Amino acid sequence: MGRNLEAPEAGIVGGATWTNWVGNQTCHPAAVLRPRDEGEVVAAVRDAIAAGRNVRVAATGHSFTPVCLTDGVVLELADLAGVLDVDPERRRATALAGTSVGAFGEPLWEAGLALANQGDIDTQQIGGAIGTGTHGSGIRLGSFSSTLRRARIVTGTGEVIEVSESTPELLHAAQVAVGMLGVMTEVEVAVAPAYRIRERVLHLPYAEVAERWDELVYAHRHFSFFWIPVDGSGALYGLETPEGVPDGDTCYVKIYDEAARDEPDDATPHARVDRSYRIYPAVFEPNFHELEYFVPIGDGPAAVAAMRELMLASQPDARFPMEVRTVAADDAFLSSQHGTATTVISVSGVPGMDYWGYLRDVDRLLGEFGARVHWGKLHFLTREQLLARYPSAETFIRIRRELDPAGIFLNNHLRPLFA
Numbered sequence: 001m002g003r004n005l006e007a008p009e010a011g012i013v014g015g016a017t018w019t020n021w022v023g024n025q026t027c028h029p030a031a032v033l034r035p036r037d038e039g040e041v042v043a044a045v046r047d048a049i050a051a052g053r054n055v056r057v058a059a060t061g062h063s064f065t066p067v068c069l070t071d072g073v074v075l076e077l078a079d080l081a082g083v084l085d086v087d088p089e090r091r092r093a094t095a096l097a098g099t100s101v102g103a104f105g106e107p108l109w110e111a112g113l114a115l116a117n118q119g120d121i122d123t124q125q126i127g128g129a130i131g132t133g134t135h136g137s138g139i140r141l142g143s144f145s146s147t148l149r150r151a152r153i154v155t156g157t158g159e160v161i162e163v164s165e166s167t168p169e170l171l172h173a174a175q176v177a178v179g180m181l182g183v184m185t186e187v188e189v190a191v192a193p194a195y196r197i198r199e200r201v202l203h204l205p206y207a208e209v210a211e212r213w214d215e216l217v218y219a220h221r222h223f224s225f226f227w228i229p230v231d232g233s234g235a236l237y238g239l240e241t242p243e244g245v246p247d248g249d250t251c252y253v254k255i256y257d258e259a260a261r262d263e264p265d266d267a268t269p270h271a272r273v274d275r276s277y278r279i280y281p282a283v284f285e286p287n288f289h290e291l292e293y294f295v296p297i298g299d300g301p302a303a304v305a306a307m308r309e310l311m312l313a314s315q316p317d318a319r320f321p322m323e324v325r326t327v328a329a330d331d332a333f334l335s336s337q338h339g340t341a342t343t344v345i346s347v348s349g350v351p352g353m354d355y356w357g358y359l360r361d362v363d364r365l366l367g368e369f370g371a372r373v374h375w376g377k378l379h380f381l382t383r384e385q386l387l388a389r390y391p392s393a394e395t396f397i398r399i400r401r402e403l404d405p406a407g408i409f410l411n412n413h414l415r416p417l418f419a
Contacts, residue, residue, distance in 0.1 A: 018074055021061035022286040027069040036079045038185045046158035048073045054408050057179045059128035063376035064289055066413040086111040094188045097127030105277030109194055116192040117141040118280035127184045132376035133176045133335055137224040137325035139217050145175040146330035150188035156404025173399040175332035178375045181403045197279040198259040199272045209251045213301050217326055222256035226321040229311050233319050288320055288348035291359050292374035293366045294336035300343025303369050310365055317358040320348035333392035336372040386417050
């Protein structure tokens with residue numbers, strides 16, 4: 001969830017500056033620590049408690065929100081990295097929390113396994129991806145958080161606890177905790193049998209995607225698209241469109257289906273075929289500030305249609321494409337998919353511009369559908385909305401208070417919602 005610009009190999013930096021990957025969040029913590037093992041995490045947390053300082057964990061900087069900001073202690077877990085164990089029989093993988101998503105690919109493949117799903121970015125640390133509810137796309141595929149089966153956490157009292165399937169309430173709280181229960185040091189996640197993916201990219205008119213919505217959502221392992229509002233918008237995300245074809249009001253559609261193990265990479269025209277972990281990652285320039293809201297799956301077509309009208313009326317502020325995905329339901333208390341599959345709608349503001357009016361219009365519109373938020377993306381959620389839209393929010397808050405009674409893992413962004 002963050003990166004320090006002045007971090008040492010290990011130890012303490014006073015007066016450091018921390019910023020996220022797109023530069024829209026910056027803070028000046030009293031100290032930055034890079035613990036090398038769980039024992040050093042425990043020591044750092046206990047020292048912070050004694051000094052009356054708050055603690056936030058920073059990973060690779062892919063949160064657009066102020067979740068990592070603090071004037072206290074920033075913990076960077078890059079040195080707590082590595083896949084520790086792969087269990088083919090149980091289909092589980094154990095790793096330190098600072099392990100990148102991409103680092104799971106080869107060890108799992110060698111054991112005949114794979115992550116069940118991924119998003120576009122594989123440089124994120126697994127602890128941060130789990131903690132913020134990061135996800136890919138697919139109506140039958142959950143987020144990273146939904147795969148968490150066990151974790152070791154250094155709590156706000158400086159103690160180490162282990163949550164697992166034997167402690168279901170604690171596990172559902174830890175699956176999406178935004179770092180508020182403590183410092184996650186080790187995770188065990190459920191994984192899938194190894195699989196290859198056939199990727200197809202289609203350029204379709206918006207009207208056709210709207211008409212075929214159910215077919216596209218339910219017939220494929222992964223269906224997602226970028227709706228391109230006006231000509232030239234696709235280039236902002238590096239989306240290539242057929243030469244000479246206007247791209248305004250069209251959709252850049254990605255469809256993933258499983259491919260046979262022996263299918264050659266060039267078996268399908270206009271497609272890529274490869275191991276799953278090689279297909280998922282994409283490269284994005286950090287030239288956008290993103291808001292991402294989730295609406296119940298049945299409201300998806302209406303919400304996307306309403307967003308299209310808003311964006312067409314909001315030019316030039318709404319030039320970035322709108323990304324649309326789906327995610328399966330899960331049980332995590334703060335998950336955007338708690339109890340329901342969702343349609344995910346992502347839009348961006350242009351750095352250097354005053355985009356807040358446009359994003360607030362998006363917030364109001366999607367609020368009519370009871371939208372939940374991505375904890376690592378820009379949002380305007382209030383305490384009242386949290387309690388109304390997340391049925392188990394009060395249970396999470398109770399558990400948070402039990403594990404961190406002094407609130408050392410809260411900051412000015414999280415405290416109004418979860419204190």
